[in-house]
Amino acid sequence: MAGTKQRILEVARELFAEQxxxxxxxxxxxxxxxITKPALYYHFSSREDLLRSIVQPLMDGGEDMLAGHETKSRVDPLExxxxxxxxxxxxxxxxxxxxxELTTLIDLGLVDLVLSWRARLITLLTGPEPTLEQSARVVVALGGLQDCVVQFRDVPEDELRIAAVTAACAALGIEKVRPEENRTGSPVV
Known part of the structure; x- marks a missing residue:
């Protein structure tokens, strides 16, 4: 049954992307x-349920990523x-x-979730009372990282990671030290 559910998600993703x-x-x-429509409804009660199942791993993964950093006593911005x-x-x-599918996803609460993640990330990177400039720098840095993975899909992952993270550090005013210059990989602030 898990195979059927996964196949439904794949086909739905394809059709949603196409039209x-x-x-x-x-x-x-x-x-x-x-398959029959009742068979599909056996696995997913509605199109919205199906859509939520497609984006749920993204939502859960983002929450896990943030929660993992919020438990640290010190956040390394480069990391x-x-x-x-x-x-x-x-x-x-x-x-x-x-x-x-932004308008559809607004109804699922994904936009509000992403905005709350941004607020939490601003706090992690700047502290609890950031200035407007600090907040704007974080938004530019994070938005730029997201855009790079979409804009430069054909660039090898390691090459893109270096370029995008270096640019995000520049937006934040963090000097990124290359590992060969600093074995810890820690940024110089």
Whole structure:
């Protein structure tokens, strides 16, 4: 049964990408799968339930990433930016999907969730009472990291990570020290 559910998610993702969520019916998904509509509804009660199942790993992963850093006594900005890049790189296909279906995803609360993550990340990177400039720098840095994984999909991951994280550090005013210059990989602030 897990295989069937996974196949439904894959086909739904394909159809949603091809024609959009609002223009894709449950009937079309069932037809492409070669199953009956009741069989599809056995696994997912609605199109919204199906959509939420597609983006749930992205939502859970983002929450886990943040929670893991919030428990640390000291946050290394370079490490956090690198982990943030890696998370978005792993989920880059879903990120493109999310960007194309923003209005639908507003209804699922994903936009509010992402905005709350940004607020938490601002606190992690600047402290509890950031200035407007500090907050703007974090938003530029994080948005830039996300955009890089979408914009430069054909660039090898390691090369893109270095370029994107270096640019994010520059936006934050952090001098990124290359590992060969500083064995700890820690940023110089």
């Amino acid at each position: 959009g969520v609002q223009k894709t019916s449950m009937r079309e998904i069932a037809d492409r799968l070669g 956090l930016l690198t982990v943030y890049f890696d998370f978005h790189y792993r989920h880059r296909h879903d990120l493109v999907f999310v960007m194309n």
